[in-house]
Amino acid sequence: MKDLMGLMKQxxxxxxxxxxxxxxxxxxxxxxxxxxGAVVVRLSGKGALKGVTIDPSLMVPDEKEILEDLIVAAANDARAKSERETQERMSELTKGLPLPPGMKLF
Structure with a gap:
């Protein structure tokens, strides 16, 4: 019973x-x-879009596809960074817990 109470507190x-x-x-x-750095996308740690900055030199009507591709690439870069940061912070929570190998709580 003592172990159960300790586990509940933990x-x-x-x-x-x-x-x-x-x-x-x-x-x-x-x-x-x-x-x-011509296109910068800002996301929250939960993936919500916070802002986009586009260098004015990219505002060329004939090169619309290039700008679109850069926005997608910047968004993917931000998402990957956000996921890495989230993973690091969450892994700190489970440090020291007796979880089976490969089990994740998030």
């Missing part, structure tokens, strides 16, 4: 930490870039 502490990390991720902003 689970409650992890839940509180998880809520704190979720709040941090909502506030976190990551930037993805493409074209050497």
């Amino acid at each position: 689970a409650q502490a992890m839940q509180e930490k998880m809520q704190a990390v979720q709040a941090e991720l909502e506030e976190m902003v990551v930037e993805g870039q493409a074209g050497g």
Whole structure:
């Protein structure tokens, strides 16, 4: 019974930490870039689009497809950075827990 109480306290502490990390991720902003920084996309840690910056030199009507490709590349870069940061923060939560190999809680 003593082990069960300890496990319950540990689970409650992890839940509180998880809520704190979720709040941090909502506030976190990551930037993805493409074209050497000509296009910058900002996402929250949860993937919500926060902003896009486009260098004015890319505003050429005949090169619309290039700009579209750069926006997609920058968004993908930002998403990958956000996912890495989220993974790092979440793995800190489960550090020290007796989880079976390969089991993830997020």
